Amino acid sequence: MARNKFDIDEELDEEFNAATIRRLLTYILPHHKKVLFAVAMMLLSSAASLTGPYLVKIALDSAIPQKNVWRLAELSLIYLGFLILSGVCLRQRIKIMTEMGESVIYEIRKDVFETLQKLPFTYYDSRPHGKILIRVTNYVNSLGDLLANGIINLITDLFSLAVIVVFMLLIDVHLSLIALAWMPVLLGVVFLLKNKQRRAWQAVSRKQSNMNAYLHESISGVKVTQSFAREAENANIFRRLNLEYRQEWMPAVRIIFLIWPSIETISVASVLMIYVTGVTWFAGSVSLGTLIAFVGYVWRFWQPITSLGNFYNSLVVAAAYLERIFETIDEQPVVFDHPEAKPLPRIAGHVEFRDVSFGYEPGHPVLHRLNFAAQPGQTIAMVGSTGAGKTTIISLLSRFYNIEQGQVLIDGHDVQRVTLHSLRSQMGIMLQDSFLFSGTIMDNIRYGRLDATDEEVIAAAKAVHAHDFIETLAEQYATQVNERGVRLSVGQRQLISFARTMLADPRILILDEATSSIDTETEIKVQNGIARLLQGRTSFIIAHRLSTIRNADRIFYLEHGNILETGTHDELLNRKGAYYTMYAAQMM
Structure with missing residues (x-):
């Protein structure tokens, strides 16, 4: 538009x-x-x-x-x-x-x-x-x-x-x-x-x-x-x-x-x-x-x-x-609960895209009749050049936008026919922009789950290795975070966002460039926390740093709104296609 x-x-x-x-x-x-x-x-x-x-x-x-x-x-x-x-x-x-x-x-x-x-x-x-x-x-x-x-x-x-x-x-x-x-x-x-x-x-x-x-x-x-x-x-x-x-x-x-x-x-x-x-x-x-x-x-x-x-x-x-x-x-919400929408029951995490097409502007499609399925507990990684449609896929899964054609199904339920609250409350979404709100670090981690105890907040922070740097701050978890978290480094803001997502205990986990601003040493520690978080959850990971998705169950290589290649890390390397070319360029 x-x-x-x-x-x-x-x-x-x-x-x-x-x-x-x-x-x-x-x-x-x-x-x-x-x-x-x-x-x-x-x-x-x-x-x-x-x-x-x-x-x-x-x-x-x-x-x-x-x-x-x-x-x-x-x-x-x-x-x-x-x-x-x-x-x-x-x-x-x-x-x-x-x-x-x-x-x-x-x-x-x-x-x-x-x-x-x-x-x-x-x-x-x-x-x-x-x-x-x-x-x-x-x-x-x-x-x-x-x-x-x-x-x-x-x-x-x-x-x-x-x-x-x-x-x-x-x-x-x-x-x-x-x-x-x-x-x-x-x-x-x-x-x-x-x-x-x-x-x-x-x-x-x-x-x-x-x-x-x-x-x-x-x-x-x-x-x-x-x-x-x-x-x-x-x-x-x-x-x-x-x-x-x-x-x-x-x-x-x-x-x-x-x-x-x-x-x-x-x-x-x-x-x-x-x-x-x-x-x-x-x-x-x-x-x-x-x-x-x-x-x-x-x-x-x-x-x-x-x-x-x-x-x-x-x-x-x-x-x-x-x-x-x-x-x-009077502005009418374009994304709203359908009159016949029902609460989405507790999900196992089966996700399916059936012939999904979508574009942000009329006549300029981003996704073209996209089809794929993710089994409960699987980790799906999505890679590709900028504008390939990776973030669009997770936006449609979270129903931030309405699809133009096709269906997005979770455990067989069309996301267009379930209530937004029941859908999004079972998702943990960490977007590329690690937005923090004014308040304490404790408040920001607890943002997605207000009934969490202090002990649970601290446990989530420890799981993603945010606890160590928080303890070095003068007021620790009571430290006030300015608007957008300007008092913290980009990496620290991402770790707090990671703890916030982990505390929500989602059934479907979405990580959009979740470790893009974390140094290599911290990333190794965070990967261990991610591994524990991914267990038993269907996860979608968007990453440009290919070394972070080696253990994904499946990797989608997207180009112009289509899945060009799919497979495990090793399978795609052996195929020597577009994924191999991208990986080789990064290693060099």
Whole structure:
């Protein structure tokens, strides 16, 4: 498949879809009690704060003209009480919605991660890991403000608008109509900008993804970068990607900044019109208190409008990221349990490939109608040039990919018809890349069998001669291993991976270049451990170092996805074919 590189934009240009927002709401529904309480707090806070202009009107039209000091003091205390109530309710709303927002983010991030755990190797083969990582972190985090503030503010702002309009109509109907006449102007501005804003933030999302992909790649390969003195060239590449991101970011921000200035301009124009008409057209019929109170409500009318504009901006930005997040969650695993799949019983280890064909890309087959059988307890070694199909065979046996044609059978069970967990839990797989996780050496060896005791872990390490070097470390088995095991040599990482595989006690053992990075002296010791591990297990060994597979029961020499030669070590040497040529070249 064509790999999406760091400098290739991911295409996702869907129209703004209300279904995306409704899907987000499904994550909020389990927290509906908190949301309802927060809404109640916000509505109470909003209602308390909206009484202010009306109290000012009473003071200006009644208490002050009548010089009623007690009435004025009473109104002041009521005003102060409402302000305190508003502040307390607002604090509770912020606390509750922040908790709810983080809970929703946790659930979304969990769903994305769980989906990623199920996706096949083809998904990871087809895109930079940095573009996957950004969806779990940056994109999900970008939803925080929308969840913690936006949705509740939307409800309370709509409520505030309704209450404010009621107060305005109660004070003066004619002035209210003049103030509301500016709303179509604002709606026209928003309508003109909405599509541009959506496309702008989708472009920002693409460039941010590209930049993160290259950043992840650069950090992973920093040793190679410094070894080849590529710092300056890599810096130029990152500068270009960073500049592309900035070039898309600036237009998107400009569009955002057109929303609230438009609201501010329209609000000022509406207040100016109120003053002009109040002084000219309605002179004598509108009291000073009425005019001041009405203008106060007009200013308050445009505040939730501004908040709604900000919410719309947040919604458009979040929608661009939600599209990416839900696209990942909706990614369908290609390798999954068949509806009629059954658990694979404890196996003896008979493996058979029947007319198996497979290719990673359509039209480019790697295996061609491959046929072979391995008896329980046999050790099968596979050799051949790079790209001959050796690793592909063990990947299909482990069902990391689906075969295109034919069958892979274990004890007569089609691997396509058994559950993945029951299949892989009976396999011990040591791949060529000895990957170690952050944690202790003990944790890494126990990774495939969490119920193993410390004594069993140590016994597995001793069997593969990893115990000796572990004992020389300052904290021994409690030694912390950094990401990918960078504190250990390549050979030490392979020995730990070997111990991890041995501890799992698999029925089928797969070793892909298992001793490629171990020195000759250690290899002799490890071979003794391998010999004990192979007993009673069907094993598949991929090796370029032919001296390590002399004792294999059968050796397959593969070329272009076909088994060119098969036999024991001695039989293949006597045949003087391709295996003999490879062996002779290595001995020389």
